[in-house]
Amino acid sequence: MVFVLAHLLPGDPSVALLGERATDEAVAQTRQALGIDRPIVEAVRLYLRNLLAGDLGRSMILRVPVTELILQRLPVTAMLTLMAALFAALVAVPFALYAATRRGSAVDIAIRGAFQFGVSMPVFYIGLVLLLVFGAGLGWFPAGGSAPARSTISIISSCRR
Numbered sequence: 001m002v003f004v005l006a007h008l009l010p011g012d013p014s015v016a017l018l019g020e021r022a023t024d025e026a027v028a029q030t031r032q033a034l035g036i037d038r039p040i041v042e043a044v045r046l047y048l049r050n051l052l053a054g055d056l057g058r059s060m061i062l063r064v065p066v067t068e069l070i071l072q073r074l075p076v077t078a079m080l081t082l083m084a085a086l087f088a089a090l091v092a093v094p095f096a097l098y099a100a101t102r103r104g105s106a107v108d109i110a111i112r113g114a115f116q117f118g119v120s121m122p123v124f125y126i127g128l129v130l131l132l133v134f135g136a137g138l139g140w141f142p143a144g145g146s147a148p149a150r151s152t153i154s155i156i157s158s159c160r161r
Helices: 002-008 013-018 024-034 040-052 066-101 106-120 123-137 147-159
Strands: none
Touching (some): 013 024
16 A cells, blocks of 8 residues: 555655756656556555565665565564563453452552553553653663664764764
8 A cells, every 4th residue: 555655745765865956867867776667556566476486675865675674673573572572461360350459449450541641642652751761861771772773863963974
């Protein structure tokens, strides 16, 4: 859906990528390289064929295969997911059991209210608060990211030079 919508939106991704001062020749070459000069049906067919072959394309900013970027970050993502599930289980289960044994009490209402508040908060906001408290405040975790994230930042900054 995103692929099709990106083709239907006004504007030219190649101009956005190259900048407003790009020559017509450079824009044409970029349009051809990105495959956006083809009819949308052909572009979708080519995209799906490449996707089934395991080719997710190349990052337009980093100019490396997207599959490589995903595989590079997969271990950190898996670790974060596992740690979040473990943290949630270690915090939520004892509180839920405690609230269940005191059903209808002020403690039960307070715990359910805190859980409801936590569930209703946007995930990105909770992440920022946790990063500030446990990363920057207590120093328990690296607030600057993991080594793959830092190497990506250095790659991006070297591409912009």
